[in-house]
Amino acid sequence: MSFLWPLGLLALVGVPAILLLHMRHTEPLVRRFPAIRFWQAAEPTPTPQARFRRPPLTLPLVLQLLAALALGLALGRPVASRAMDLFGVDLRTEPRHLVVLLDGSSSMAATGTGGATRWDSAKSAALSRLEELGEGDAATVLVLGSQVRSLGASDGPSLLRLRERIAALPLPGGRADLDAALALAADLGAPGREREAVLFTDGALAADPASVARLGAPVALEIVPGGGANAAIVSIASRPSPAAPDVPSLYTRIVNFGPDAVSAPVVLLADGLEAARQEVDIPPEGGAVELGWALPPGARTATVRLDYADALLADNEATLPLAAGESALALRILLVSDSASPLERVLAAIPGASLTVEPGERLESGEALGRFDLVVLEHVAASQEALARLDAPLLVVAPQPGGALPVLGVLPNPAIDRIEAGDALLAGVDLTGVTFSEAALLETPPGAKAVLGSADGPLALRMTLSGQDAIVLAFDLAGSNLPRRIAFPILIANAVNDLAPAPPPAGLALGEPLRFEPRAGAATVEIAAPGGEVVSIPVARGRGGSGAGAQPVVHTGTGAPGEYRIIEKDASGAMTGEMAVVVNAGHPRESDLRPNPGLAEALDAAPSGGDGVAASSPVVSYLWPLLALLALAALAAEWIAALWPRRAALRGGR
Amino acid sequence: MSRRWPWPGRSAGSVEAPVHEVVFDEAFLGRLRRLSMLPGQLRAQGIAGEHRSRRRGVSPEFADFKPYSPGDDFRRIDWNTYARLDGLFIRLSEVTSELGVHLLLDASESMQWRGDPARPSKFTQARRIAGTLGYVALWHFDRVTVTPFGDRAGHAFGPAQGRSQALPMLKALEAMPALGGTSLLDTLARYLHAHRRPGILVIISDLLTGEPEDLRPLLRDARARGWEATIVQVLDEAELLPEAAAQFLAGEDPRAATLVELVDSESGATVRLTPDDPVLARYGEQVAAWLTGIEAVCADERAGYLRLLTGWDIGETAIALLRERGVVA
Numbered sequence: 001m002s003f004l005w006p007l008g009l010l011a012l013v014g015v016p017a018i019l020l021l022h023m024r025h026t027e028p029l030v031r032r033f034p035a036i037r038f039w040q041a042a043e044p045t046p047t048p049q050a051r052f053r054r055p056p057l058t059l060p061l062v063l064q065l066l067a068a069l070a071l072g073l074a075l076g077r078p079v080a081s082r083a084m085d086l087f088g089v090d091l092r093t094e095p096r097h098l099v100v101l102l103d104g105s106s107s108m109a110a111t112g113t114g115g116a117t118r119w120d121s122a123k124s125a126a127l128s129r130l131e132e133l134g135e136g137d138a139a140t141v142l143v144l145g146s147q148v149r150s151l152g153a154s155d156g157p158s159l160l161r162l163r164e165r166i167a168a169l170p171l172p173g174g175r176a177d178l179d180a181a182l183a184l185a186a187d188l189g190a191p192g193r194e195r196e197a198v199l200f201t202d203g204a205l206a207a208d209p210a211s212v213a214r215l216g217a218p219v220a221l222e223i224v225p226g227g228g229a230n231a232a233i234v235s236i237a238s239r240p241s242p243a244a245p246d247v248p249s250l251y252t253r254i255v256n257f258g259p260d261a262v263s264a265p266v267v268l269l270a271d272g273l274e275a276a277r278q279e280v281d282i283p284p285e286g287g288a289v290e291l292g293w294a295l296p297p298g299a300r301t302a303t304v305r306l307d308y309a310d311a312l313l314a315d316n317e318a319t320l321p322l323a324a325g326e327s328a329l330a331l332r333i334l335l336v337s338d339s340a341s342p343l344e345r346v347l348a349a350i351p352g353a354s355l356t357v358e359p360g361e362r363l364e365s366g367e368a369l370g371r372f373d374l375v376v377l378e379h380v381a382a383s384q385e386a387l388a389r390l391d392a393p394l395l396v397v398a399p400q401p402g403g404a405l406p407v408l409g410v411l412p413n414p415a416i417d418r419i420e421a422g423d424a425l426l427a428g429v430d431l432t433g434v435t436f437s438e439a440a441l442l443e444t445p446p447g448a449k450a451v452l453g454s455a456d457g458p459l460a461l462r463m464t465l466s467g468q469d470a471i472v473l474a475f476d477l478a479g480s481n482l483p484r485r486i487a488f489p490i491l492i493a494n495a496v497n498d499l500a501p502a503p504p505p506a507g508l509a510l511g512e513p514l515r516f517e518p519r520a521g522a523a524t525v526e527i528a529a530p531g532g533e534v535v536s537i538p539v540a541r542g543r544g545g546s547g548a549g550a551q552p553v554v555h556t557g558t559g560a561p562g563e564y565r566i567i568e569k570d571a572s573g574a575m576t577g578e579m580a581v582v583v584n585a586g587h588p589r590e591s592d593l594r595p596n597p598g599l600a601e602a603l604d605a606a607p608s609g610g611d612g613v614a615a616s617s618p619v620v621s622y623l624w625p626l627l628a629l630l631a632l633a634a635l636a637a638e639w640i641a642a643l644w645p646r647r648a649a650l651r652g653g654r
Numbered sequence: 655m656s657r658r659w660p661w662p663g664r665s666a667g668s669v670e671a672p673v674h675e676v677v678f679d680e681a682f683l684g685r686l687r688r689l690s691m692l693p694g695q696l697r698a699q700g701i702a703g704e705h706r707s708r709r710r711g712v713s714p715e716f717a718d719f720k721p722y723s724p725g726d727d728f729r730r731i732d733w734n735t736y737a738r739l740d741g742l743f744i745r746l747s748e749v750t751s752e753l754g755v756h757l758l759l760d761a762s763e764s765m766q767w768r769g770d771p772a773r774p775s776k777f778t779q780a781r782r783i784a785g786t787l788g789y790v791a792l793w794h795f796d797r798v799t800v801t802p803f804g805d806r807a808g809h810a811f812g813p814a815q816g817r818s819q820a821l822p823m824l825k826a827l828e829a830m831p832a833l834g835g836t837s838l839l840d841t842l843a844r845y846l847h848a849h850r851r852p853g854i855l856v857i858i859s860d861l862l863t864g865e866p867e868d869l870r871p872l873l874r875d876a877r878a879r880g881w882e883a884t885i886v887q888v889l890d891e892a893e894l895l896p897e898a899a900a901q902f903l904a905g906e907d908p909r910a911a912t913l914v915e916l917v918d919s920e921s922g923a924t925v926r927l928t929p930d931d932p933v934l935a936r937y938g939e940q941v942a943a944w945l946t947g948i949e950a951v952c953a954d955e956r957a958g959y960l961r962l963l964t965g966w967d968i969g970e971t972a973i974a975l976l977r978e979r980g981v982v983a
Contacts, residue, residue, distance in 0.1 A: 028913035031903055034776075034893060035862040036918045036925045038944070041937035236836035595669055 001080050001623065004156075008075030009228040014068040022061050023052045031316070047307035055258040063638035067631045074627035079136075096194050099185045100126050102166075103201035104145040104559075105176035106510040106590035110202065110311040112226030119171045121224040122200040128165050129198060140188050144205075145172025146180045146511040147556055150188065173559030174511020175590055176201075182211040182219075201227055201602070203595025219603045223595065229258030231282060232315035232591030233304055236507075236584065238322055241294065248322060250293045252304045256282035257592040264308035266291060270299040280306075286592075295322065301582075311593055314510070314561045314585035321506045321582055329519060329568060331352045331500050332371065334390070336363050337378040342483035343397060346492045347376065352503060353496070371521040371576070374500045378477070381407075387466035392520050393499035394470035395492075397477060399440050404466055408440040414454035414475065423451045425460065425471060425494050429487045437479025451652040471495045481487075483561065501550065503579075504566055510585045514555040514564065527555050530562025530583075561585040678785055678824050682968070704707045725815045727795060739846040754799070754853025756812070757784045757789040758845065759827075761802040762836035763920045765863050769892025770901040773964045780858045781827045782968040783886055787856055788827075792820045797853075800826065801843040804833025835920045836863040842872050848910075852880030861887050862920075866947030873955035885957030887948065887972050894941060896934040903929045 003009065033039070055061065108119040130139055136155075139162060145151040149172065153162035178199070185197060195217040199205075203223050212219055235253040238470045240246075256262045261284050268276040275296055280289050295302055298321055307318040331353040335344055348355045358369060359378040369390070376395045383401030387394065400406040414436050419426065431452075441457045444450060448463035451471075461472040473495075475482075482488045503519030508514060518525050518539045528534045540551040557565065560583070567578040585591070722731055722742035732745035765777035774782075786798055791798045792814065798810035800823060811826040812819075838859055846855075855876060861869075869885075878884045892902035903914045915926045927933055945961070952959035963966075 028915040029903070030915045030917060032767065032919050033916045034767045034860060034890075034919050036916045036923060038937055039916055039927060039933075040925050040942040041940045042927075043931050 001078050001081070004077040004079055006076055008077060009072060012069065012072035012074045014072060015065055018051075018061070018064050018068055019055055022058075023055050030208045040293060059641050060638050063641065067634035067638065070627045070631035070634065072630065074624040076628070078623040078627070080621045080623055095138065096133065096196060097135060097138045097140070098129065099164055099188070099195060099197040099215075100139065100141040101178070101181055101185065101197060101199040101219070102141055102143045102202075103176050103178075103205060104143045104149075104169075104172040104174075104511075106171075106173045106315075106559075106585055106587060107202055107204045107205070107312065107593050108228065109171055109173070109314055109585070110226050110593050111313075112224065112311075117171070118202045118226045120223045121226070122202075122222075125222055125224065126198075126200050127163055127166055130159065130166070130358050133159055140185065141166060142185055143169065143172055144176035144178060144181050145556075145559065146174025146513055147172075148177065148184050150184065152188070171559050171607070172511055172556070173585075174509065175587065176205055178205045178207045179211040182207065182215050186215045196220070200224060201236055201599075202593060203599055204593055206596055207601055209597055209602050212522070212603055217222045217355075221603050226311060226593065229260065230310045230312045230315070230591055230593045230595075231256040231258060231262045231264070231306060231308055232312065232586040233287075233306060233318040233584070234586045234588045234591055235304075236313070236318040236320045236586075238295065238302065238320055238601065246297045247523055248295045250295050250302050250304070250320070251290065252292075252318065253288055253290045254280065254282060254306060255286060255588065255591065256284055256390055257286060257594060258284055258310065260284050261287070262308055262310075264306055267305045267307060268293050268295075269303040269305065270296045271301055272303070275299075275302075290499065306368060312585070312591060315591045317561075318561070318584040318586050319507075319582045321580060329503055329566065329579045331373050331496070332356070332502065332519065333376060333496070334358060334369060334372040334392070335376045336380050337376075337377070340378065341378055342488065343376060343378055343475060343492065346489045347496070348408055349489070350493060350496055371519075373519050374496060384466055388466070391468070393468050394465050395495050395499060396465070396470060396472045398475065399442070399472060401440075405440075405472065406443040406445065407440045408443055411441045411454060411456050411474075412437045412461070413437065414439045414449070414456065414459060416459065417455050418450065418453035420449070420451040420563045423462075424451075424498055425451050425462070425491070427490075427494055429494065430485075430490045431482075431487055434482050434485065434487065435480060436475040436482075439475040442474050469499055471499060504581050507582045507584060508558055508564075509587050509592065510561055510583055511559050512583075514558055514566075514581060515552055517552050518550045518568060519577065520550070522550065522568040523572050524565040524569045524573075525553050526565075526569065527557075527558060528565040528567070530560050530564065533557075536541040558583050609621075663711040673714065678782065678828065682782070682785075683789075683824075691859075693815070693871045719745060725797070725813065725819075727816045754797045754849075754851060755787065756845070756849065756853055756855045757788055757798070757800045758842065758855065758857045758859075759784050759800060759802045760804075760836065760838065760857075761808060761830060761833040762804045762863075763834060764836060764860055765888070766832050767890065767919055768964060769898060770965075773890065774965055776860055776890055779962065779964045779966075779968065780888045781830060783858055783888065783962060784825050784856075785827050786968065788823045789820050791854075792823065793817050796880065800824065800866060801845065802830050803838070803845075804834075804837040805837045807841050807845065808831070808833050819948030834906060838863050839868055839872060843875075846872070846876055846879060846881065854880070855881045855883045856886060857883065858886045858888060860889055860893075861885070861948060866944065869948070870951045870955060873951065873957045877955060877957070882958075883955075884960065885948070885952055887945075887959070887961045889961065889963055891963055895946075896938040899937060900929050900934050 013228065071574045086444065102122055104119065108117065108122060110118050112118050112121055120208055126141065130141075138154040139152065139159060141151040141162065143151070150521070151162055151165060153159040195215075197215060197217050198220040201224070202223045232255055233252055234255050236250070237252075238248045238250045241249045250268065253267075254266065261281075262282040264280065264282075266278050266280050267274055268278075276293050278291060280291070282289050291304075301319055301321050303317060303319045306314060310316065331350065333347050333350075333353050333355045335341075335347055335355060335357045336359070337343065337357065344355065344357060352484055356370070356372070363377075363380060363382055363386045364371065366389075372392045374395065375390045375392045376397065377399070378397040379400060381400035382396075384404045387404055399405040399407055416431055416434065419431070436459070439457070440456070441459065444458055444461065445463055448458075448461050450458035450461055450462035452458070457474070459474050461470060461474070463470050465472075477483050484493075501519055503513075504514065505514035513525065522539050525537045525539060526534055527537065535555060535557065537553050537555065539553065563582060564581045564583060565578060566581060570576050605608065692759045716840070719732065719735065720726075720743065722728070722744055726744050730744045732743050735741070735745070759780055761777060765780060766775050788798045788800055794872040795815055795817075797813045797815045798819070799810055799814075801810040802808035811823055814823060836859075838857070838861070842857065873883055889900040893899070913926065914930055915924055917924050949959055951957075
């Protein structure tokens with residue numbers, strides 16, 4: 001036997017208290033009597049006036065002690081680990097495992113009846129269900145956003161904490177993957193507890209009956225109330241105008257998911273100033289309009305706003321950053337070359353990159369050249385020490401003997417005869433007709449991979465050089481027709497994309513995780529949400545691939561639409577760069593607030609049972625009803641024992 | 655009835671104050687008319703009365719005239735004699751015995767007590783007994799005197815004779831006050847000395863003063879003087895029975911009687927005790943020995959003895975017992 005609330009046993013102090021009350025000698029009852037001489041003869045020794053006396057063993061005392069003992073034990077909520085019943089009533093309690101699937105997709109931000117959002121209504125309903133759980137029950141709450149977040153509780157205190165966490169949980173946003181959540185719920189089954197699942201959603205979800213069946217428990221569907229009328233800007237993009245490169249064009253797509261047609265103005269804002277306005281008529285039930293504008297030259301951000309009051313206002317506006325600012329997280333590229341090269345033009349043309357060109361002699365001078373995300377060496381023989389000082393991924397073009405690379409000689413007029421077609425370096429690169437005048441004869445080091453080769457030696461290699469990821473192009477660009485072909489910038493762009501850290505995206509869908517690789521030298525990344533909350537993420541470094549670059553940073557708290565600021569700081573805490581990422585709420589699926597009519601059918605079609613209840617369920621019996629009944633019976637008997645003599649006397653008197 | 659939580663240690667208060675009690679009612683009076691007195695061995699000393707005499711050979715038609723005196727039944731006045739002699743005479747048509755019935759009623763404080771509100775006090779029960787005996791005596795033209803006593807003799811009713819005196823006697827009993835302490839032996843000695851003409855002497859008391867042996871010389875003296883004495887002892891169940899005593903001491907809650915202080919209703923003396931089973935058993939033994947002593951003294955001195963409890967119905971149980979013991983017929 002164990003006690004679920006041992007603190008309740010403190011009530012057992014009532015037992016000695018009752019005993020003390022009965023042991024207490026107090027003022028005697030004063031009775032007049034016709035003659036006391038017989039009493040004097042019957043009680044020759046007068047009763048002492050001690051404060052306490054030996055407890056009188058009377059029936060009322062025994063019954064009172066029994067009642068106090070039973071009540072004290074009952075308050076401790078004892079349970080027995082075996083099956084028990086009371087007058088045929090089974091005292092066993094089957095512990096439950098409640099799986100709460102809480103839809104946290106972007107559509108749950110829609111305002112429902114009474115001004116509350118669907119998310120708030122779903123949380124309230126989920127909290128109500130969690131309050132029904134008792135001791136021995138377990139709960140798992142899966143919050144469905146772009147990622148499935150799992151929260152669990154298995155006892156009373158943790159259930160309380162779980163409810164507090166749910167109450168304070170912000171809308172994660174993004175697209176909810178119900179199938180993934182069901183698969184996770186199936187794996188999180190608590191053994192020995194009867195599992196039941198309930199899905200709180202606005203209905204704008206889809207489920208695979210196979211996923212529901214795998215859960216092995218019935219899934220109850222709780223649809224939170226809310227209107228389905230919503231229009232949203234689901235797409236926004238820009239591109240330079242072919243006719244005027246300085247004047248980008250903006251394109252946007254607006255969809256009406258409501259049952260009625262929408263007529264409303266659409267406003268274009270350039271850097272916060274109204275640049276254009278247009279009345280649009282959008283057909284109902286998924287009807288869409290596409291709009292295009294020419295942006296003012298020099299605009300840094302463009303915002304499109306649909307002035308229409310619907311259930312989800314957040315997706316009535318979309319923002320697009322048009323150009324990186326001076327302090328943006330630009331890709332820092334160092335080109336070490338002693339001569340003018342077509343490489344310089346190609347690298348300078350990479351969007352968002354800043355190029356620094358240095359002569360080869362500075363490489364060996366030992367001077368600090370600064371932090372770079374990519375170092376390009378052309379016609380340079382770089383020593384191991386120099387490469388170690390650079391501490392950045394390497395693109396080596398036409399390596400020279402005497403450096404860290406083992407150059408054995410020169411290959412005259414090499415011809416391509418081996419291509420690693422699936423390698424990302426050659427994606428979209430057409431090398432047909434490409435000729436080389438000479439190339440360095442390289443010894444392929446262990447672990448290196450030849451992407452492009454000739455009969456006598458490799459022409460392009462992937463390898464690790466001085467602890468960094470490196471791509472080596474052995475051929476000399478000066479004697480090749482490659483720089484004059486379209487394949488050249490594609491090849492270099494592929495190499496840069498492959499080696500340089502992936503920059504943050506300019507825009508994200510609501511709730512979609514923000515993932516990027518911090519630049520070289522970044523020790524900490526701070527992400528400031530639109531609401532002002534700042535999350536600081538330390539940058540982990542290690543060999544994620546073959547090199548020693550920074551591990552990617554993933555931030556999932558993108559549930560609120562707006563501008564997120566990303567700030568990189570070095571080890572001293574100084575800011576090394578920042579940029580903005582815009583999260584727009586509009587999404588072709590999440591902005592569609594109409595319930596999925598097939599969801600309920602999918603949930604119902606799944607067979608219930610399965611492995612939801614483990615075969616070896618532990619049996620727990622509550623003993624407090626038995627003890628409470630015993631205490632009640634003792635109290636009743638005590639009252640009868642107390643009242644019976646008086647009633648008998650009254651009957652005798654009549 | 656007030657209810658209290660039955661925790662021990664709370665004072666249950668003292669005995670209830672005396673309340674006015676109805677001593678006689680119409681039903682009680684109706685039953686009295688069916689009763690008549692037995693004369694016992696007493697010889698008739700008067701000229702009136704309906705009791706048949708044990709003297710044989712006397713003419714049943716006429717016995718004598720007697721001058722009228724107050725209290726005589728005026729219906730027996732011989733008006734012919736009055737016409738001839740101009741004087742009032744009573745005509746005795748047959749030889750009957752006239753009994754002087756003396757009812758000594760204990761009106762002390764101990765008699766005011768009762769062990770249960772549902773029962774009458776001992777004094778009320780004693781007055782009902784006295785009323786019964788006096789009514790029967792008056793109905794049969796006996797001369798009745800009712801004398802209350804406490805530490806001294808109180809104001810007596812009578813001597814009275816005739817049925818017309820029945821209601822005044824009952825009213826006098828109804829209004830009879832308490833008279834403090836008890837001095838039965840002195841009162842009885844003085845009463846016997848003051849009344850030279852013997853008769854039926856009925857002492858109605860709880861006999862809680864003195865020892866049984868103290869009664870012996872008085873009863874012996876009364877018998878020697880020609881009195882026919884009967885003692886009617888009135889007791890409450892709570893005095894007589896240990897169980898009833900325990901019930902009285904416990905009050906409304908039996909568990910509260912853990913410690914009791916008893917106050918003597920007359921002397922004011924106190925005793926503190928715990929009425930557990932051994933004490934109650936010893937109390938019962940003491941009371942039984944006391945009653946046995948009284949019965950023995952009465953038997954030795956040829957005095958009638960009758961014990962009545964306050965819980966008994968005077969109209970049925972008590973009268974049946976009076977009839978059984980020959981006090982009434």
